Amino acid sequence: MNITLRLQRFDPETAAPVAKYQEYDIEISDVSTVLDAIIKIHEEIDGTVAMRYSCRSSICGSCAVKINGSAALGCKTRLVEVAEEGGTITVEPVGNLPVIKDLISDFQPFWDKIRSISPYLKTTGPEPENERIASNESMANLLTAVNCIMCGCCVSDCTVLEVDPSFIGPAALAKAWRFTSDPRDSATNDRLKYLNDIDGGMWDCTRCLKCIEVCPKQVAPMDRIMEMREAAIEAGNTNTAGYRHTESFYNSVKKNGRLDETRLAIDSAGWTNIPRLLDLAPIGIAAMRKGKLPPLIPHKSEDHKKVQELYERVENDTE
Numbered sequence: 001m002n003i004t005l006r007l008q009r010f011d012p013e014t015a016a017p018v019a020k021y022q023e024y025d026i027e028i029s030d031v032s033t034v035l036d037a038i039i040k041i042h043e044e045i046d047g048t049v050a051m052r053y054s055c056r057s058s059i060c061g062s063c064a065v066k067i068n069g070s071a072a073l074g075c076k077t078r079l080v081e082v083a084e085e086g087g088t089i090t091v092e093p094v095g096n097l098p099v100i101k102d103l104i105s106d107f108q109p110f111w112d113k114i115r116s117i118s119p120y121l122k123t124t125g126p127e128p129e130n131e132r133i134a135s136n137e138s139m140a141n142l143l144t145a146v147n148c149i150m151c152g153c154c155v156s157d158c159t160v161l162e163v164d165p166s167f168i169g170p171a172a173l174a175k176a177w178r179f180t181s182d183p184r185d186s187a188t189n190d191r192l193k194y195l196n197d198i199d200g201g202m203w204d205c206t207r208c209l210k211c212i213e214v215c216p217k218q219v220a221p222m223d224r225i226m227e228m229r230e231a232a233i234e235a236g237n238t239n240t241a242g243y244r245h246t247e248s249f250y251n252s253v254k255k256n257g258r259l260d261e262t263r264l265a266i267d268s269a270g271w272t273n274i275p276r277l278l279d280l281a282p283i284g285i286a287a288m289r290k291g292k293l294p295p296l297i298p299h300k301s302e303d304h305k306k307v308q309e310l311y312e313r314v315e316n317d318t319e
Contacts, residue, residue, distance in 0.1 A: 001027070001028055001029065001030040001079060001080070001085055002025070002026075002027050002085060002086050003025075003028065003083060003085075003086070004023050004024065004025050004026075004086075004088040004089070005023070005024045005034075005038065005041060005088075005089055005091060006021050006023050006088055006089065006091070007021065007024065007038070007049060007091050007102065007103065008020070008021055008091065008092040008093060008102065008103065009022050009049075009102050010093075010099050010101060010102055011102075012100070019099070021090075022046075023088070024041045024045055024046065026040055026041060026045070028079070030079065030080050031078065031080075032078070033074060033075050033077055033079065034065075034067055034074040034075075034077045034078075034079060034082070034089065034091060035051075035053055035056065035063050035073075035074030035075040036079075037079060037089075038051050038074060038091065038103070039051075039053075049102055049103075050100075050102035050103060051063070051074075051102065051104065052103070053074065053075065055075070056075045058073055058076045058149075058216060059149060060149065061149035061150050061151030062151075063075050064094050064151040064152050064153050065094060065103050066090075066091070066092040066093065066094060066095060066156060067082055067089065067091055068082055068089060068090055069090070070157060070213070070214055071152075071153035071154075071156035071214045072153065072216065073151060073153070073216050076216055091103060093105045094153070094155070094156035095162070096155055096156055096158060096161040096162060097109060097152065097155070097156070107152060110155055110169075110171065113168050113169050113171070113172040114171065114172050114175060116168065116172065117168070117173075117175060117176040117179075117191070117195070118179075118187075118191070119175050119176075119179070120179075121179065121182065121185050122179075122185055122186055122187035123184060123185070123186050125186075132184045133184075134183055135183070138181075138182070138183050141181060142178055142181060142182060144218065144219055144220065144224070145175065145177055145178035145181075145224060146178060147217040147218070148171065148174060148178075148217060148219045149216070149217055150171065151216065152171065153211075153214040153215060153216060154169075154170040154171050154174075154211035154214060154215055154221050155169050155170060155171050156214070157210040157211065157213075157214050158170055158208075158211060159206060159208045159210060160205065160206055160208075164200065164204065166199055166200040167200040167204045168195070168198075168200050168201060168204075170205070170211040170221035170222065170225065171221065173195070173201075173205070173221060173224065173228065174221040174224040174225070176191060176195055176228065177225070177227060177228045179191060180192055180228060180231060181227075188231075188235075189235050192228065192231055192232040193232075193235070193237055195232070196232040196237040196240055197237070197240065202229055202232065202242070203229065203240055203241065203242025203243075203245075205222060205225045205226075207222055207226070208222075229242070229246075233246075241269065241270070241276075244267050244268050244269075244270060245264065245268040247267070248260075248263060248264045248267035248268060252298065253307065254311045255304075256298050256299070256300045256301065257300055257301030257302075257303060257304025257305075257306075257307040257308075258300070258301045258304070260298040262294045262295070262296055262298070263298070265280055266280075
């Protein structure tokens with residue numbers, strides 16, 4: 001198979017470090033992976049190409065890169081899956097992390113956020129004679145998060161981290177879920193309160209689905225975050241913009257059959273949160289000037305009574 005690899009190159013030791021792209025034309029077996037192709041380039045064409053890898057078996061997570069714009073494991077992605085004969089494959093370092101050199105990213109911010117959620121069991125009471133036992137059912141539930149190999153693919157493609165580096169990120173939140181859902185952990189409520197209250201916590205996820213799409217181990221970080229939100233609410237953590245946003249969305253659609261965008265913004269901020277409401281004022285004025293301000297009295301959909309009936313049916317089924 002003839003293929004062109006377009007690699008992003010970056011050398012911090014040059015006089016004016018800047019990312020650029022370099023193309024390599026190679027002939028390689030069509031059963032080879034993207035990582036195989038990069039190794040071939042490093043060993044036979046250009047020994048200066050820098051790439052991180054280890055197990056080559058989709059276990060260590062070291063070879064995560066962006067392949068044609070989406071994060072993936074180089075050792076798990078076959079060339080024929082991402083390009084045709086004679087095609088071009090673009091390989092870049094994972095996103096939302098500083099680049100050290102070429103395809104190697106600095107994972108220190110990633111690990112700092114993992115450490116921030118205390119990724120270990122916190123227990124109380126006397127130490128058991130042997131070990132703390134978890135039931136088969138509870139371990140089966142935890143298996144999805146336990147399968148995480150810390151490759152950083154979800155962090156790379158997280159759309160929130162692109163604009164807000166303070167967001168704790170999908171990998172750390174999925175790891176936090178693993179402990180909040182462990183029956184042996186004694187700090188579940190404290191963990192939920194911490195992740196509910198901090199800036200960049202569980203409520204900053206926008207549910208874009210990218211972390212689910214790129215995760216090589218089907219951990220589905222976004223689903224874990226949504227489950228953790230539900231657990232936080234059930235634990236009584238309701239004094240947050242995220243919870244108020246959820247409640248306002250639910251209630252306005254139930255009442256009107258459609259979203260009341262004006263009330264959603266005010267409810268989310270909090271009716272007594274004067275500083276936040278003042279922050280929203282310029283946005284409202286700009287929207288009004290451009291004719292984009294939602295009506296102060298919301299319109300009801302023609303079938304809003306059917307929507308209410310659907311709500312009542314679902315609410316009755318869950319009681």
